[in-house]
Amino acid sequence: MSENIPTYEAAVIGSGISGMYVTYRLRELGVDFRVFEAGSDVGGTWYWCRYPGARFDSESWSYGYFFDKELLQEWDWKEHFSPQPDTLEHLYLVADKHDLRRDITFNANVAAAEFDDEANQWTVTFEDGSRVRATLLISCLGVLSAPTLPDIPGRDDFQGQAFHTARWPHEPVLFEGKRVGVIGTGATAIQAIPEIAKTAEHLTVFQRHPNWAAPLHNSKTTPEEQKDIKARYEEIYARCWETAGCFIHTPDPRSALDVTPEEREAFWEKLYSEPGFGIWIGNYRDILTDERANALATEYMTRKIRERIDDPEIAEKLIPKNHGFGLRRLPLESGYFEAYNRSNVRLVDLLEAPIEGITAKGVRTTVEEHELDILVYATGFDGVTGGYDNIDIRGPGGRRLRDDWKDDLPKTFLGVINDGFPNLLMVLGPHTSRGNIPRHIEKIVDFNIGIIRHMRENGYSRIEVRPEEAEKWLAQVKDVNEGRLAGKIASWQTGVNANVPGRQTIRVLGYYGGAVRYREQAEQVAAEGYKELLFR
Numbered sequence: 001m002s003e004n005i006p007t008y009e010a011a012v013i014g015s016g017i018s019g020m021y022v023t024y025r026l027r028e029l030g031v032d033f034r035v036f037e038a039g040s041d042v043g044g045t046w047y048w049c050r051y052p053g054a055r056f057d058s059e060s061w062s063y064g065y066f067f068d069k070e071l072l073q074e075w076d077w078k079e080h081f082s083p084q085p086d087t088l089e090h091l092y093l094v095a096d097k098h099d100l101r102r103d104i105t106f107n108a109n110v111a112a113a114e115f116d117d118e119a120n121q122w123t124v125t126f127e128d129g130s131r132v133r134a135t136l137l138i139s140c141l142g143v144l145s146a147p148t149l150p151d152i153p154g155r156d157d158f159q160g161q162a163f164h165t166a167r168w169p170h171e172p173v174l175f176e177g178k179r180v181g182v183i184g185t186g187a188t189a190i191q192a193i194p195e196i197a198k199t200a201e202h203l204t205v206f207q208r209h210p211n212w213a214a215p216l217h218n219s220k221t222t223p224e225e226q227k228d229i230k231a232r233y234e235e236i237y238a239r240c241w242e243t244a245g246c247f248i249h250t251p252d253p254r255s256a257l258d259v260t261p262e263e264r265e266a267f268w269e270k271l272y273s274e275p276g277f278g279i280w281i282g283n284y285r286d287i288l289t290d291e292r293a294n295a296l297a298t299e300y301m302t303r304k305i306r307e308r309i310d311d312p313e314i315a316e317k318l319i320p321k322n323h324g325f326g327l328r329r330l331p332l333e334s335g336y337f338e339a340y341n342r343s344n345v346r347l348v349d350l351l352e353a354p355i356e357g358i359t360a361k362g363v364r365t366t367v368e369e370h371e372l373d374i375l376v377y378a379t380g381f382d383g384v385t386g387g388y389d390n391i392d393i394r395g396p397g398g399r400r401l402r403d404d405w406k407d408d409l410p411k412t413f414l415g416v417i418n419d420g421f422p423n424l425l426m427v428l429g430p431h432t433s434r435g436n437i438p439r440h441i442e443k444i445v446d447f448n449i450g451i452i453r454h455m456r457e458n459g460y461s462r463i464e465v466r467p468e469e470a471e472k473w474l475a476q477v478k479d480v481n482e483g484r485l486a487g488k489i490a491s492w493q494t495g496v497n498a499n500v501p502g503r504q505t506i507r508v509l510g511y512y513g514g515a516v517r518y519r520e521q522a523e524q525v526a527a528e529g530y531k532e533l534l535f536r
């Protein structure tokens with residue numbers, strides 16, 4: 001009966017970094033709302049991805065929330081690139097300090113959301129059949145919240161322990177004396193493999209395609225550095241907002257083609273020896289846009305892999321052949337390549353011997369069966385749209401978001417609201433800008449909060465995007481994607497996942513015109529009274 005269904009002004013899905021900040025801001029605005037979270041606590045990615053070796057590869061002190069200046073001074077980042085347990089501790093501290101959990105219902109898996117066109121209201125249905133109603137539905141699903149298992153027969157037959165890295169148990173997994181297998185060699189596996197190799201009796205890595213990776217050069221933060229970081233937070237924040245991805249790194253204005261080979265080599269050696277993403281996004285301005293410049297960088301990184309691997313045959317297998325350096329989101333590593341020099345680690349090249357199936361004892365390729373005690377699926381996510389596709393979201397007339405996004409590119413305004421889906425606001429939806437995630441989240445949440453404030457001040461109960469404005473945004477999204485070499489490479493960022501039916505085609509799923517340009521446009525829209533949106 002409808003009167004028994006809890007009804008709110010806003011229902012929020014997810015309490016990761018976006019959802020936590022939305023909670024803080026909605027409460028500040030005095031909105032009657034509730035957050036629904038699938039996990040048993042806050043933290044999102046940092047709650048779920050507890051695999052060994054999980055950590056940031058952007059500088060910790062540029063990643064945390066900046067809205068609470070007091071907390072910035074209270075909290076010490078123990079390492080320059082924070083490990084997952086410390087990051088989660090930081091997020092728990094934020095939740096404790098602002099008492100965020102009281103507005104959040106945990107262990108609540110959203111199964112469906114349906115819009116009532118007459119009442120201007122969403123009905124949200126959970127997996128246990130319970131429901132809530134809300135005028136606004138705010139998605140804080142994130143871009144990597146739908147983990148995918150490999151499409152390999154026999155997964156349920158395995159008699160040992162098996163874990164996806166994004167659904168890692170809360171209790172420690174002990175590898176001592178165990179034969180461990182890892183499927184996948186993306187950013188996650190590149191962090192996990194060296195850690196697992198340290199204690200496992202034997203580790204077998206099942207690699208289909210290798211990825212480029214560069215050294216992270218992490219270190220503990222000294223007390224002097226801590227003091228310096230705390231004194232410079234305003235400067236760090238300003239620096240982030242000067243760069244395309246909100247990281248502290250910015251490209252070198254020179255072309256890789258305009259310098260001598262000696263200069264190039266010296267610059268690349270310097271970048272390779274420095275912490276963080278400099279080698280990727282602090283590199284010559286054209287290595288990600290000019291094929292000749294990219295080929296030079298690729299050749300340099302190829303040599304680095306060969307230098308670090310003892311066995312030349314293994315080195316060749318670890319050199320990516322299907323994409324140039326930096327054309328997928330670059331994983332940063334701590335001893336990844338050296339792990340293959342250990343006697344307890346074996347690389348299985350699935351391009352030579354594909355997996356036929358998972359068996360009770362382990363993994364069977366076309367050549368042999370690998371017996372395992374623990375099998376780790378580091379097989380990634382159905383990126384960007386996957387979290388939404390997993391929920392049956394229906395707009396007016398039963399129109400399904402999943403169908404809209406099946407073959408066509410999402411038509412959104414600023415990635416925040418999708419054409420034809422009133423009152424559904426997204427944080428990190430498709431076609432928002434990307435990079436240092438918390439920096440983007442803060443601005444996108446603030447933009448969403450501005451819309452909600454505008455609705456409340458004017459007594460509106462319905463918001464949608466003018467279709468022509470969604471068309472215009474899509475045109476800009478496509479336009480700024482032109483010339484990016486990465487836009488032509490299959491990865492989660494281009495919406496490709498070999499394990500998900502229908503997700504084999506490259507799509508543009510982010511706004512790549514830069515964080516500054518994105519933010520300026522959002523601020524202008526707000527300043528001019530949201531004329532791209534229709535309010536009722």
Ligand code: NAP
Nearest residue numbers: 055056057150151184185186187188208209329378379380
């Ligand atoms: P990913 O980069 O998509 O890698 C998935 C891996 O699984 C690939 O090596 C893929 O091989 C392999 N795979 C998938 N299905 C397979 C199958 N059926 N058989 C064999 N291999 C299969 O996923 P991820 O490593 O989880 O990383 C995703 C993103 O998470 C990163 O790009 C990054 O944005 C984020 N992340 C961030 C951090 C950080 O901040 N430090 C750390 C980890 C992850 P193919 O290439 O052959 O398909």
